[in-house]
Amino acid sequence: MRLSNFRYILPKTKIAEKPASPRDSCRLMVLNRRKKEIDHKNFEDISGYFKKGDLLVVNNSRVFPAKIFGQKEKTDAKIEVFLLRVLNKDAGLWDVLVDPARKVRVGNKIYFDEDIVAEVVDNTTSRGRTIRFLNPEVDVFSLVERIGHVPLPPYFTRLPVDSDKEDYQTVYASQTGAVVAPMAGMHFTMPLLQKIQKMGVKILPITLHPSLSTFNAIEVEDVSKHKMDSEYFNIPYQTAMEINETKINKTGRVIAVGTSTCRVLEANATVDGKIKFGSGWTDKFIYPPYQFKVTDALITNFQQPETTLLMVVSAFAEHRLLMDAYKVALKSEYQFLAYGDAMFIY
Structure with missing residues (x-):
């Protein structure tokens, strides 16, 4: 076909x-x-x-509400992090997409609400990154339920709402x-x-x-x-x-x-x-x-x-x-x- x-x-x-x-x-x-x-x-x-x-x-x-927003260290640039899947839960490693990607490089730290910090440890694709959450006690799935946004499909013309x-x-x-x-x-x-x-x-x-x-x-x-x-x-x-x-x-x-x-x-x-x-x-x-x-x-x-x-x-x-x-x-x-x-x- x-x-x-x-x-x-x-x-x-x-x-x-x-x-x-x-x-x-x-x-x-x-x-x-x-x-x-x-x-x-x-x-x-x-x-x-x-x-x-x-x-x-x-x-x-x-x-899960997979989109979270943080700030890049030093510049305070707003970064969208789309959590795709957990790679190693115990190590806090996640496969993610970032936007804008040009501002996010290996070694950068991103700060989220509730004093949560993640470090970029690898590039995977043009927008893809591997990040490690540096707070050993954080349960990421619980975190995103509090601060995350619903990942509506890209064909939607509106932003997600609570419902x-x-x-x-x-x-x-x-x-x-x-x-x-x-x-x-x-x-x-x-x-x-x-x-x-x-x-x-x-x-x-x-x-x-x-x-x-x-x-x-x-x-x-x-x-x-x-x-x-x-x-x-x-x-x-x-x-x-x-x-x-x-x-x-x-x-x-x-x-x-x-x-x-x-x-x-x-x-x-x-x-x-x-x-x-x-x-x-x-x-x-x-x-x-x-x-x-x-x-x-x-x-x-x-x-x-x-x-x-x-x-x-x-x-x-x-x-x-x-x-x-x-x-x-x-x-x-x-x-x-x-x-x-x-x-x-x-």
């Missing part, structure tokens, strides 16, 4: 700047792959497409470490999840911490040559066991909530459609054509053009069918991206 196959025009007016309230009141496009049919519903109607015995697999990754700390998060988020929210799961409310459970659908967690590579531009026309960044994942033993039993006994479907969940499942799938439990790092890249081994149905948002997220969905839905559905969505005033509407593909 070529990168140009995933190109479409997304007007800024179609990008949702705020979430639906309540979460499950957003619109839902239902795409039947076999019949090639489209239905238009609200997200709260999604339970009508589930059956007893189905497994709903969710990504419980939690977004984004809750809105840009799933209601079941529990494993801190993401700088990008698992978007598809943000439509669920606790009452809707309870209703689904009462139907006999099991809700199972996995963890994948989405990284900023979600928004990276793909710079090759031949998408097979694109390389994904590695992202941390964890599949609990119970989740793997439930999925494998369901696959063996053919008692229900595995419904993946979001492309991150789908990628973790497929990255850890065996030839016969079972999955392995455990944790690690994955750079699994799914694009058409791809034979899915575990995922039977997919819940997703409407994705940006020319992105790896769109390619995962395209591989699952069948490329031409999905792009036609996107044309319908644009004409039918669906809202796109993180705070936008949803799709259910089965």
